[in-house]
Amino acid sequence: MHPDGAPRVGMVGGGQLARMSAAPAAALGIDFRVLASDLRESAAQVVHDVVLGAHDDLESLKRLAEGCAVVTFDHEHVPPAHLEQLEAMGVAVRPGPSALFHAQDKVHMRQALTDIGIPCPRWRVVDARDHVESFAEEVGWPVVMKTSRGGYDGRGVWVVDDPAQAAEVLDVPLAAGAQWLVEERIDFVQELSAQVARSPHGQAVAYPVVRTVQANGICSEVVAPAPGLAAERAVAAQELALRIARDLNVTGMLAVELFDDGAHLYVNELAMRPHNSGHWTIEGARTSQFENHLRAVLDLPLGSPAAVAPHAVMVNILGGDVPDLYSAYRHVMARDPGIKVHLYGKQVRPGRKVGHVTVVGNDLDDLLARGHHAADYFMGVIDE
């Protein structure tokens, strides 16, 4: 315990979400510890208290938990049995393992959402080509095939046009405990993300609903609030997210990724942690998703999720051909004194999320142009 009474929070994972959580932890005077596998990991570079170990090793998790008021996560890959053991030892784990399991196993998630009446794409568990075929005959080709566990950023997801492609996907080896899930492909007009924070005592706040754009399964752009989304539909998305958080007993941040086909909303994915679709909140909201995640898991009253400007645009920087991101700073910063750059300290590899830029203001077209210019320059897509 800290001299001024502040608790310690332990976060499993050394990625950029943990890195960006360090700033509000320091501001709140909270001791912040991460479990990282290597001191070169994104968060381990900047956090003082690093426990080296593996997220799937119980002894590592116990070392992380020592002296922590609460243990939380920057990813969903910790085995549920380990978390149950931590809980049995008296460690506060938030979100708890039974809630988190919905973000770990897509079949479990689909069943739980269906049970509580949340709209999802039609779905079925399959294990043979003819199962996929009969499902596709009901909903129409193409369909979406997913592994129930272990996918992220577009990995573990295939759009399948015909039975032959389905058979190819079914040949991909499954992770332990994973199943094949086939889903209706929603012909969406846009993808949305609705984020809420919820605390153990049941308080919850809803962030403005944002529009996300994916390229090759990876988030490339987020606009807050979602342009042209009617107020009643934004509220409907927030209500969905609040209901899911309550009914699944989520604590901390919950991101609900949604398909919008112009008439209806369908839940695509859930994430129970700070999420790429909420990076804009660092500059664009009164309380960032990273601060509210910490406040929520500590059962502190939540901060205002209100936007501080009419529009915010976040554009991801994906690794390109240029290993030296820093060399872009002079041009990007001189061109636009209002751009906010976040680099994650990660080695550049093609397609890897290595940073993002955010711009907030009044003129959405201007913000989009500025955000994409800066990100494109970092990625080496443009050179002026």
Added chain:
Amino acid sequence: MHPDGAPRVGMVGGGQLARMSAAPAAALGIDFRVLASDLRESAAQVVHDVVLGAHDDLESLKRLAEGCAVVTFDHEHVPPAHLEQLEAMGVAVRPGPSALFHAQDKVHMRQALTDIGIPCPRWRVVDARDHVESFAEEVGWPVVMKTSRGGYDGRGVWVVDDPAQAAEVLDVPLAAGAQWLVEERIDFVQELSAQVARSPHGQAVAYPVVRTVQANGICSEVVAPAPGLAAERAVAAQELALRIARDLNVTGMLAVELFDDGAHLYVNELAMRPHNSGHWTIEGARTSQFENHLRAVLDLPLGSPAAVAPHAVMVNILGGDVPDLYSAYRHVMARDPGIKVHLYGKQVRPGRKVGHVTVVGNDLDDLLARGHHAADYFMGVIDE
């Protein structure tokens, strides 16, 4: 050198200014190292790369500087000779020792400002009671007596009403190299602070001029922008600060503390680092003083200093009778979801700066009430 090309910045000092610099360093992907005397110091708790040592020990400073693109400061107490030695070894020191010396020695500062025609209170170097007396006969009692070196937060400054009090002050032992300075007491209507960032290639940006309120020589409240300050006088204050930064070759952040007697502005103090009067910029400006200090010392283009809301209020949390600051969170956060709390991880001691709160928005009276309520509650001045 970092895999993505980012440089390392070394900061001398482990206080809250270094702690608050860590967040923008992480966001910018810059390796950030601090020199602290103890791992329990404010910044050492949160920064990964801590060099333990003393700011007045050359070997410690050399260890800090190893592999750093630039060395900078969270306080002004490093001996100039040590900094000159670092420079002679090829280390980039920013601000450079000759600029920084103006913030280390008030006589040197007064002489330099007088030489370049910057308005100051009338001043004189004294070493005997009758010198003070003859100066006071010219400018009127009371006068202000200061040690030229080593004072901060009201220490080393006395308001003196008569020759007997002057004699008492002259009996206080002086630090090595220090002199006694006597100054005219300006009958000010308000105190202002004008902050600028300036980079080695000469770019400079000016923040909105703020009003500061001191209690017992310690800053207690900052309002941005200064309420009721006419636009042309605000510009005059910014021009003064920009001129001082240029003529004294300051790099990094410069804070110019000013007295406003309703007709004229007079420079009171200079600080060449992030400053308490700029904490509001974390939430209240497009680019915080901490980010612009890093950008300036790295000779990167500077970020926009523009305010993001009509008003910002910062209130310091000084140590009171309650050692457990964290216990106040539940009440403060539940009462005001928009309050931004910063605690520095410091042991509570009476009168010590242990944190601050910031609120930004449209209604200044509301912001002042909310900021003071939260700070008073943390300090134990009120209990509801």
